[in-house]
Amino acid sequence: MNSVAEKIRALLQQRKAILLVHNYQPPEIQDLADLCGDSLELSIRAAQTDAEVIVFCGVHFMAETASILSPGKTVLLPRHEAGCPMADMITAEALKHKIASMAPMPVVTYVNSTADVKALSTVCCTSANAVSVVESLDAEELLMTPDRNLARYTASRTGKKIHYWEGYCPIHERLTPEAVQLARDAHPEAVFMAHPECRPEILEIADVIASTSGMIRHAREADQRSFIVGTEVGLLYPLQKENPDKEFYPASDKMVCRDMKRIAPEDVLRCLETMEGEVKVPEEIRVPALRAVQRMIELSG
Ligand code: 13P
Numbered sequence: 001m002n003s004v005a006e007k008i009r010a011l012l013q014q015r016k017a018i019l020l021v022h023n024y025q026p027p028e029i030q031d032l033a034d035l036c037g038d039s040l041e042l043s044i045r046a047a048q049t050d051a052e053v054i055v056f057c058g059v060h061f062m063a064e065t066a067s068i069l070s071p072g073k074t075v076l077l078p079r080h081e082a083g084c085p086m087a088d089m090i091t092a093e094a095l096k097h098k099i100a101s102m103a104p105m106p107v108v109t110y111v112n113s114t115a116d117v118k119a120l121s122t123v124c125c126t127s128a129n130a131v132s133v134v135e136s137l138d139a140e141e142l143l144m145t146p147d148r149n150l151a152r153y154t155a156s157r158t159g160k161k162i163h164y165w166e167g168y169c170p171i172h173e174r175l176t177p178e179a180v181q182l183a184r185d186a187h188p189e190a191v192f193m194a195h196p197e198c199r200p201e202i203l204e205i206a207d208v209i210a211s212t213s214g215m216i217r218h219a220r221e222a223d224q225r226s227f228i229v230g231t232e233v234g235l236l237y238p239l240q241k242e243n244p245d246k247e248f249y250p251a252s253d254k255m256v257c258r259d260m261k262r263i264a265p266e267d268v269l270r271c272l273e274t275m276e277g278e279v280k281v282p283e284e285i286r287v288p289a290l291r292a293v294q295r296m297i298e299l300s301g
């Protein structure tokens, strides 16, 4: 009898499918991946693959982004209820009202958003490229949605006037300076890495600010041997796997995203067997959303 992992690999081949996995997913899902990465890397791969089916192990907005980029492919999300509370903090209706109430200016939307919000935006960004996307715009004033923390961080790096939506990631918002201090007291030699979704007072005390894959790159290249990780705890797994001789500590063990933990290998197997769980963005939303996502990908080389 084949193991679940073996059955998944065989079905992926049979269906001409690729398995894309976010860095926060459970270890047993990461171990199955064709590509494990951050939101930017996964979007680029979704745009470039010649697979016929994309199985996305992440949350709903990630599968939507893959559908926006690859309308001819079948995009499957193994657990349909895996959402993102930050993406749900803004609606297209509310953004339309906001845009109507402001002077004309570009709208930069974090990929952690629904497709209909992307469709109203000038350009998208991820945590890996927000600063360069904003720098590339020929405008000194803009609106960023939905993450206020990423917006304030980007404003501090670019010097531009950034209006922002009052959204946030509840998991990163949970990290307090007191928790960081406790971790630093326990590991005084460690480098503190923080994700731009963290609050400004956390970013002020961080040694390194980076996306999830940016943290993996930093840990790989750094001479230092120990790190406090200021993001969702799932990232500890790839960090430790790639650097068995280095030490990684969570900045807080409260930083767990339940939505990122919903998918089990059995769910991946079931969706490959049944081809259920398709995420498809309707054309009238996909076309304008594609403009914003494509522009971001072009800017990111
Ligand atoms: P990155 O993959 O861009 O680091 O994003 C973190 C995140 O919260 C994804 O949901």
Ligand code: SF4
Pocket: 059, 083, 084, 085, 086, 087, 112, 169, 170, 171, 172, 232, 257, 259, 260
């Ligand atoms: Fe959304 Fe935060 Fe979970 Fe990422 S970690 S999916 S931003 S709630």
